[in-house]
Amino acid sequence: MVPTTTLLRTGAVRTLRPVSRSTVALARSARVTGRQFSSSQRSLCANCANKSCARHNNTSNRVRSSASTIANTAAVKGSNVAKAAAAYATAAGPAIPTEQWAQVLEEKGGKVQYKKIPVPKPGPDEVLINIKYSGVCHTDLHAVNGDWPLDVKLPLVGGHEGAGVVVARGELVHDVEIGDHVGIKWLNGSCMSCEQCRQSNESLCAEAALSGYTVDGSFQQYAIGKAAHVARIPKECDLAAVAPILCAGLTVYKALKSSGARPGQYVTIAGAGGGLGSYAIQYAKAMGLHVIALDGGDEKRESCLKLGADTFVDFKTSKDTVAEIRAASGGAGPDAVLLLAASEKPFQEASQYVKSKGTIVCVGLPANAFVKAPVFDTVVREINIKGSYVGNRQDTAEALDFFRQGFIKAPYKIVGLTELQKVYDLMQEGKVTGRYVVDTSK
Numbered sequence: 001m002v003p004t005t006t007l008l009r010t011g012a013v014r015t016l017r018p019v020s021r022s023t024v025a026l027a028r029s030a031r032v033t034g035r036q037f038s039s040s041q042r043s044l045c046a047n048c049a050n051k052s053c054a055r056h057n058n059t060s061n062r063v064r065s066s067a068s069t070i071a072n073t074a075a076v077k078g079s080n081v082a083k084a085a086a087a088y089a090t091a092a093g094p095a096i097p098t099e100q101w102a103q104v105l106e107e108k109g110g111k112v113q114y115k116k117i118p119v120p121k122p123g124p125d126e127v128l129i130n131i132k133y134s135g136v137c138h139t140d141l142h143a144v145n146g147d148w149p150l151d152v153k154l155p156l157v158g159g160h161e162g163a164g165v166v167v168a169r170g171e172l173v174h175d176v177e178i179g180d181h182v183g184i185k186w187l188n189g190s191c192m193s194c195e196q197c198r199q200s201n202e203s204l205c206a207e208a209a210l211s212g213y214t215v216d217g218s219f220q221q222y223a224i225g226k227a228a229h230v231a232r233i234p235k236e237c238d239l240a241a242v243a244p245i246l247c248a249g250l251t252v253y254k255a256l257k258s259s260g261a262r263p264g265q266y267v268t269i270a271g272a273g274g275g276l277g278s279y280a281i282q283y284a285k286a287m288g289l290h291v292i293a294l295d296g297g298d299e300k301r302e303s304c305l306k307l308g309a310d311t312f313v314d315f316k317t318s319k320d321t322v323a324e325i326r327a328a329s330g331g332a333g334p335d336a337v338l339l340l341a342a343s344e345k346p347f348q349e350a351s352q353y354v355k356s357k358g359t360i361v362c363v364g365l366p367a368n369a370f371v372k373a374p375v376f377d378t379v380v381r382e383i384n385i386k387g388s389y390v391g392n393r394q395d396t397a398e399a400l401d402f403f404r405q406g407f408i409k410a411p412y413k414i415v416g417l418t419e420l421q422k423v424y425d426l427m428q429e430g431k432v433t434g435r436y437v438v439d440t441s442k
């Protein structure tokens with residue numbers, strides 16, 4: 001064991017308690033940044049919806065737009081030449097290679113392999129995205145381990161927090177331009193016509209395609225997304241910093257909304273030092289909540305308090321987490337609990353400390369786990385227990401807007417896509433604080 005450096009978004013390098021050599025190696029190779037965006041980078045076109053803005057009126061974009069217009073017009077005419085032009089509206093866009101680097105999982109429980117694979121072509125209602133950065137979520141590790149009761153595509157390119165630039169689009173896509181910044185999120189596509197889709201519960205669609213699970217995701221340089229579902233990323237947002245919003249940020253933002261917690265109330269966040277947890281602290285603070293962070297170890301304590309948590313409870317050293325959480329919320333217990341950990345214990349404990357009439361939101365997905373609550377308490381204390389699963393397209397837009405406004409500055413560490421396996425190894429050991437983001441160019 002040797003001392004390591006833990007690099008947080010501030011860019012400060014601090015010596016913390018000893019951790020394993022793999023942490024050291026990864027930390028050394030990580031390019032660390034917490035920069036969201038500088039004011040000079042803010043463009044005039046807030047989210048590039050304004051097609052008459054200066055950015056859209058530059059020559060190259062005019063050429064690209066006219067290329068796609070020709071392609072779309074041609075598609076309507078239906079000639080063979082026209083169809084060929086329409087199928088791949090890249091005329092003035094960047095050259096698209098036929099091969100690319102990707103991390104591929106060949107077998108359940110195996111190691112990911114960094115190798116060259118073909119660049120996919122978008123279908124009529126899809127876009128091809130040059131992925132620049134992708135966050136690494138614990139869900140990606142569940143996919144590798146195959147520990148959920150849901151089949152994984154094999155071979156698989158994982159990843160569902162991919163931020164990049166549109167380089168090609170199918171002939172039915174009219175509202176995403178080549179050059180737009182978009183994100184691959186967990187929900188890659190859904191049928192858009194079933195009852196759940198009609199009610200904006202797209203993640204509950206029986207036909208849902210899941211990025212990096214049932215379809216290839218963002219641990220590759222070029223990924224496909226359904227145009228209707230890709231996240232629209234404002235151009236002023238740094239693509240590395242915004243990547244974790246596409247799952248971690250979106251998921252915890254929606255879960256906080258589902259909890260019904262109001263400004264001034266208390267929320268306990270279990271798993272607060274991890275990826276989802278770090279973002280949950282920031283969203284909760286931006287919503288005016290008091291935050292009680294629950295996680296283990298000094299590195300996570302320091303990170304949670306730095307991100308704005310009012311109290312930290314250490315599940316590894318506390319003699320009575322229930323009593324500590326109650327005390328931190330003034331005795332009555334927190335109004336809301338977000339269960340974000342990938343372990344079962346917090347799911348068994350939350351009903352003991354949540355306030356009467358409070359809400360427990362289950363988000364983490366530990367394998368083979370159960371939620372436990374005494375029926376008597378649940379009834380006479382009117383405890384609400386619910387699940388929350390990512391978010392819909394509107395939740396995505398709202399979560400991104402919190403980020404765009406500068407409220408969300410959780411720590412992330414950038415490493416090359418080549419180092420994905422090392423990130424999985426650290427995550428398996430519970431040693432990831434905040435989020436790792438992979439750079440697909442390295």
Ligand SMILES: NC(=O)c1ccc[n+]([C@@H]2O[C@H](COP(=O)([O-])OP(=O)(O)OC[C@H]3O[C@@H](n4cnc5c(N)ncnc54)[C@H](O)[C@@H]3O)[C@@H](O)[C@H]2O)c1
Binds near residue numbers: 294295300315366391
């Ligand atoms: N519901 C959804 O839509 C959704 C979306 C994304 C991720 N997830 C799931 O959420 C879980 C967390 O994902 P992540 O990327 O944040 O993982 P992560 O590994 O980054 O963080 C998990 C955190 O939980 C902490 N933890 C472990 N045991 C604990 C305990 N007993 N008490 C308190 N904290 C404990 C760990 O120390 C770690 O900091 C995963 O199971 C993932 O699959 C669900």
Ligand SMILES: [Zn+2]
Binds near residue numbers: 139160248
């Ligand atoms: Zn995720």
Ligand SMILES: [Zn+2]
Binds near residue numbers: 190192193197205206
């Ligand atoms: Zn549907």
